[in-house]
Amino acid sequence: MKISKNLGAIRHRIAIVSGKGGVGKSTVTAGIAYNLARSGLKVGILDADVSGPNIPHLLNVEAEKMQVSQEGLLPVIAAYGIKIASAESLVESSDTPIVWRGPMRSSLINQFLADMLWGELDYLLVDLPPGTGDEPLSIMQTIPLTGLVIVSTPSSLSILDVSKIINMAKTMNVRVIGMVENMAYYECPGCHEKVYPFGKGNVKALSDKYQLRLIGQMPLDPLNTGKDIITSDDSPAVRMTAEITRTIEDLL
Amino acid sequence: MKISKNLGAIRHRIAIVSGKGGVGKSTVTAGIAYNLARSGLKVGILDADVSGPNIPHLLNVEAEKMQVSQEGLLPVIAAYGIKIASAESLVESSDTPIVWRGPMRSSLINQFLADMLWGELDYLLVDLPPGTGDEPLSIMQTIPLTGLVIVSTPSSLSILDVSKIINMAKTMNVRVIGMVENMAYYECPGCHEKVYPFGKGNVKALSDKYQLRLIGQMPLDPLNTGKDIITSDDSPAVRMTAEITRTIEDLL
Numbered sequence: 001m002k003i004s005k006n007l008g009a010i011r012h013r014i015a016i017v018s019g020k021g022g023v024g025k026s027t028v029t030a031g032i033a034y035n036l037a038r039s040g041l042k043v044g045i046l047d048a049d050v051s052g053p054n055i056p057h058l059l060n061v062e063a064e065k066m067q068v069s070q071e072g073l074l075p076v077i078a079a080y081g082i083k084i085a086s087a088e089s090l091v092e093s094s095d096t097p098i099v100w101r102g103p104m105r106s107s108l109i110n111q112f113l114a115d116m117l118w119g120e121l122d123y124l125l126v127d128l129p130p131g132t133g134d135e136p137l138s139i140m141q142t143i144p145l146t147g148l149v150i151v152s153t154p155s156s157l158s159i160l161d162v163s164k165i166i167n168m169a170k171t172m173n174v175r176v177i178g179m180v181e182n183m184a185y186y187e188c189p190g191c192h193e194k195v196y197p198f199g200k201g202n203v204k205a206l207s208d209k210y211q212l213r214l215i216g217q218m219p220l221d222p223l224n225t226g227k228d229i230i231t232s233d234d235s236p237a238v239r240m241t242a243e244i245t246r247t248i249e250d251l252l
Numbered sequence: 253m254k255i256s257k258n259l260g261a262i263r264h265r266i267a268i269v270s271g272k273g274g275v276g277k278s279t280v281t282a283g284i285a286y287n288l289a290r291s292g293l294k295v296g297i298l299d300a301d302v303s304g305p306n307i308p309h310l311l312n313v314e315a316e317k318m319q320v321s322q323e324g325l326l327p328v329i330a331a332y333g334i335k336i337a338s339a340e341s342l343v344e345s346s347d348t349p350i351v352w353r354g355p356m357r358s359s360l361i362n363q364f365l366a367d368m369l370w371g372e373l374d375y376l377l378v379d380l381p382p383g384t385g386d387e388p389l390s391i392m393q394t395i396p397l398t399g400l401v402i403v404s405t406p407s408s409l410s411i412l413d414v415s416k417i418i419n420m421a422k423t424m425n426v427r428v429i430g431m432v433e434n435m436a437y438y439e440c441p442g443c444h445e446k447v448y449p450f451g452k453g454n455v456k457a458l459s460d461k462y463q464l465r466l467i468g469q470m471p472l473d474p475l476n477t478g479k480d481i482i483t484s485d486d487s488p489a490v491r492m493t494a495e496i497t498r499t500i501e502d503l504l
Contacts (some may be wrong), residue, residue: 020304021273021382026409051383052272090269095415097384099423102354107384115373129383130273131303132349133357156480157278161304188450193442197472220449221431228408 002114006072008042009120011128012146013178013252015139017169019132019161021052024182024218026149027228029127030058031241032149032248034230037080038238041122044075044094046112047086048139049129050105052097056088058237060229065089072115078209079230085197087114096104109138131161140172146252147175149214153168153183155207166210177251179207186220216244232240261262261372262296264398264504266389266429269421273304276470277403279480281379282310283493284401286482289332290490293374296327296499298364300371300391303350308340308491312481317341321453324367331482335373337364346476350436361390363459371399383413384420391425398504399427402464406454407433410442417451418462429503430457430467432496439470468496468504 007013013144016029037043047055056062060080066089067074075083087098087108100108118124126145128136137147148169152162162179169176181203183194197220207214218240230237259265268281273502281297288296299307308314311330318341319326327335339350339360352360370376378397380388391397404414414431422429433455437448449472459466470492482489 004494021275021411022405023274049383051385053417054409054412057409057412094412095419095422097416097420099384099389101386101389102357105354131301131381132351133303133385134353137351153274157306157309158274160306160309160346164304164349167347168349170353171349182414187445188440188442188445190440190445191443195441198440248461 003110006114006116006118006179007124007143010124013124013126013143014146014149015126015128016149016151017128017136017165018130018151018160020164020228021164023153023158025130026054026058026127028149028180028182028241029125030230031237032245033082033125034238035245036123036241037082038233041187042081043120044083044124045120046085046086046124048109048126048135049102050087050108050135051090052129053086055084055086055127057094058228058230059084060231062088062094066197067204069092069117072117074117075170083118084246085116104114106134106138109135109143113143128170132164136168140174145174146179146189147177149177149248150179151182152203152206154180154181154196156199156202158201158224159206162206166212177248178213179203180215181217183216183220215247219221255278255362258366258370259376259395260370262370263374265376265378266398266401267378267380268401268403269380269388269417269419270382270403271415275403275410277382277406278379279305279489280308280401280403280432280493281377281441282307282482283489284497285334285377285498286331286490287494287497288375290485294333296335296373296376297337297371299336299379299389300361300378302339302360302387303351304381305338305340306380307336307338309346310480310482311336312483314340314346317367321419324369325363326369326458333369335446337368354437358386358390361387362394365395384416388420392426397426399429401429401500402431403434404431404455404458406433406450406452407446408451408454411458416457418464422463428464429500430465431455432467433469435471435472436474467499
């Protein structure tokens with residue numbers, strides 16, 4: 001009741017999911033949010049990965065802490081006014097673990113939904129933890145989602161786990177907007193040979209099998225060297241999700 | 253009570269953990285198990301990743317289902333007699349999602365501990381899901397672990413999340429045997445240039461910071477093409493964990 005009232009001024013609610021961790025879900029979420037916000041839209045991100053929150057780090061606001069006002073919780077503000085709710089912004093330092101069982105994690109997410117002062121938004125993106133556990137279940141049950149964006153690498157393990165989340169979405173009657181293939185290939189910086197370390201065509205085959213749209217392919221960036229933080233309009237994560245962002249806007 | 257009796261004939265209990273998903277934790281677990289079993293030791297794997305179980309797939313027994321006898325649950329048997337308990341071996345097909353909340357997932361793990369007919373084992377390896385949620389907490393609280401093996405890639409997000417799990421282990425007084433660096437580098441199949449896509453030296457720096465031993469480095473295999481299943485003694489996952497397995501044995 002309180003949640004639907006609090007989310008009442010939000011036009012689109014999109015969850016970014018994957019069956020497996022480490023496929024770049026948070027990077028895709030941060031990149032899409034940045035591209036949307038840069039084009040003048042009002043954007044919020046709910047980082048629903050309570051025990052491995054990465055959004056504040058990726059959007060370069062790791063040091064900021066969440067504030068409380070009389071009206072409710074105040075999101076942390078990143079570039080172009082992106083509003084962020086994340087467990088990371090509650091703990092003192094980034095190496096502090098949040099050792100919470102499922103019910104406590106779900107209750108924090110509910111608080112982010114009910115008490116966070118989101119205000120008017122064009123997009124609320126929800127970055128879900130991998131798998132089909134407490135958080136995806138809570139989000140799919142609690143808020144009316146516009147749809148899901150599914151991220152997968154071509155590795156057989158990622159494909160295996162993603163098919164589980166596709167079936168979960170089906171069971172819960174949530175629309176899948178499309179699939180993003182990440183770490184699709186890399187180009188050797190030396191000889192420019194294109195290499196497909198996790199296989200070629202696997203994500204396309206999966207999206208065909210379930211009649212889902214493949215809305216983008218992102219390469220493994222050999223020059224990334226672990227620096228995935230978005231610091232400017234020219235950051236790799238922003239460039240690689242620009243086209244995907246436009247496709248999502250077109251599909252809604 | 254029942255658990256400690258059931259695990260009474262197990263010499264070493266090692267959990268393989270990571271802060272973040274997709275860093276190769278299950279591949280490392282399967283590889284170490286295979287190497288131990290091949291050398292004549294009795295090995296079991298508890299796949300504690302209930303909502304993203306990958307061990308049966310990696311050890312090529314995905315089609316096998318778990319059986320029940322009058323005495324208890326019978327593990328699925330893989331190469332060299334490796335005994336496997338996994339949620340994957342309970343569901344009908346590999347794309348069936350297990351949409352369970354934390355308490356149910358923990359209760360399945362407890363059943364694997366209490367009712368699985370492990371018998372006499374030299375090693376029980378526990379493959380934990382990423383993060384600091386229900387399953388790592390349950391395992392660390394329920395069974396006396398010989399120690400943890402922590403897997404990380406050099407990416408800044410993996411490093412961020414791994415430092416959380418190191419602090420969780422400290423808080424719960426669990427020994428860290430050592431750290432494994434995965435996806436450390438790759439060699440271009442064309443020009444043989446060595447590339448460090450996630451950065452160089454990050455995992456070494458982290459292990460130094462927490463005074464942990466770096467027990468191995470594994471490359472990103474450009475010829476893997478997504479085929480990570482272990483089918484023979486010569487499979488990449490087996491070769492890449494052979495040295496790490498020996499180091500772990502020496503350290504215990």
